[in-house]
Amino acid sequence: MSAFLELDHVTKTFGGGGLFGGGSVTVAVDDVSLTIDESEPSITTVAGESGSGKTTLARLLLGSTVPSGGRMLYRGKDFTRLTRRERRTFRREVQPIFQDPFESYNPFYKVDHVLDAPIKNFKLASSSAEKARMIEDALEMVGLVPEETLGRFPHQLSGGQRQRVMVARALLLKPRVILADEPVSMVDASLRATILDSIRRLNRELGISVVYITHDLTTAYQISDNIMVMYRGTVVEAGTVDAVIPSPQHPYTQLLIESIPQPDPKNRWGSEPPQQNWEITDIKITGCKFADRCPAVMDRCHTVRPSQYLIGKQQLATCLLHEDKGVADPDVTRTFQTEQQAIAAAAANFAASNV
């Protein structure tokens, strides 16, 4: 069985060429392999700071940018070789949800417009009654009351409502994968819960795989099954959230988790961590990219590029500290497998109990 979406040793670089040549090269995504399976829908978090390449990874998965190296496969076929028809299906099956619920709307149109347009574009409804029913179902799925939402202008809705309308829009297209790029970072804390909850329901109840891109490990821990942590384009740690969050193995993940401001005044931050040195361009780094900031740095870290080492069954870390352990499969999602099977079994149970 071929996977739904597959990244096979994908690299994406920016810069370098140009009129004057020799510009500095930024490696936004560095040799990343992963698979998104349709049969085992899960929520996977891609976490990292700005500049870690997480948004570039999302753009690759959306097909809005092409890899500089490696291949992206959609249902087993190279993405660059898709026919128009296949590409159109891809556009329906993979849906984005963006960060800013203010900029995704045209302020001159009522919110109905963002829901009408995809139905029209993909000819999903045969009558206007069917269209109305589809829209109402989608809104109810994300916890909105259709009568209170439809017919309004974007500015009449709160940020949380607007973002949920966006989730409903994605839902209308019956996608297989939803890519949510920081969907709650611009929404008030008290409203985040409802949005994340509606995203989780899409996964659990409709079997849609979700790639949740965020810098917020707390919400990642709450909603996702798996996590991959990126640093300067490299996946430095991956695994199930239950393995990674309580016991991070890469020094960067450790720093990241330690730095999260915990809502607990009894448990305050330790000393100030060192600043990142952005002046070294990626190309010049021969060893580990985190070496200059790493508290556990060894001499070899500056010269040897670490591989992905397997820790336990459901966790890998790209760090020489774990060199004694086995080398993991380059496809980081293989680490999640066991968890995925558990979910598939749970989903089958759920389906059986509902018959």
Add this chain to the structure above:
Amino acid sequence: MVESTIEETRLSTEQAIRTYRTGARITDVDALVVDGLSVYYETESGTVKACDDVSFTLKQGERFALVGESGSGKTTLAMALMRLTRPPGHIARGSVILNNRDLVKLTDDEMRRTRLSELALVPQGAMNSLNPVMRIENQIIDGILDHLPDGEDAPTKDQLDRTIRDLLNRVGLRPEVARMFPHELSGGMKQRVAMAIGISLRPSLIIADEPTSALDVVVQRQIMQTLGRLQEGLDASIMLVGHDMGLVAQFADTIGVMYAGKLVEVGPVEEVFSDPKHPYTKLLIQSLPSLREKKEFVGIPGLPPQLIHLPVGCSFEERCPSRFDRCPVTIPEKIELGGRRSVACHLYEGETVS
């Protein structure tokens, strides 16, 4: 003035008050007393009470965090303290006493000299507050020369150079940054420059409005810790404005919770987090996701009221799980609970401690 190093300032009154932060030096001296401050916006459809009858006191050396959802009036309040409220907004009532002077009554020129030398603002999204076509050093000099207190001579070029190097060093930037333009710096570095400008005249109060809202967690932590270090060196007080309860728990000594333009609860951070009094604070703290245990998401049902059509009684009444017959009828008054805690909620009437 500019030359003396920041660490030279030491508290004169060692009358420290109880605090939970190790190394904190909070004295019983009132640095800022806000009393009954109201900021209204007059619009065609009525008066918007963005900030209504807010009173609180900040001690010297204290870190006070003002939290609330967007639209709760926290930024309005911060701007009013700086006297930067723009029309149609205006300060309708109240006083802001800083260093024994009422800022509300100062002339515009007096206020300009007070800014930066007595109270400084580290703005929200400081990365956008720098002038893109000016070198960093010139932006720092600009601030110093423009806000120099009365009766002080303008510093010489040498003094300024030394001051700039000193300031950049304090905020953790290399001296070369002085000759750079904002686009050459990362977001975190720009935020550090904004802090350097903020402390350049050694203010006694720093107002930081969501200083790290667009930054990554690690950078956020670095910036907040730098800000804390600067504040301690200056013996200044800080008012942190934001909605990130995690950040508040990590940074502040005291928390003030705003809802629909009113300050509904004030108290020491540890006590408010472990034993919140106001039903809104309770729900807010419950809704925080945790890294330790997986639990169901609990949001706060409903939406805050529109500030232009505030209810007759308590503004939180519609969403409140503990409401009773008095709530829709009368606006709850602030009730002192003792131990620097206060709450504005009918549930606590009769518990007043003077």
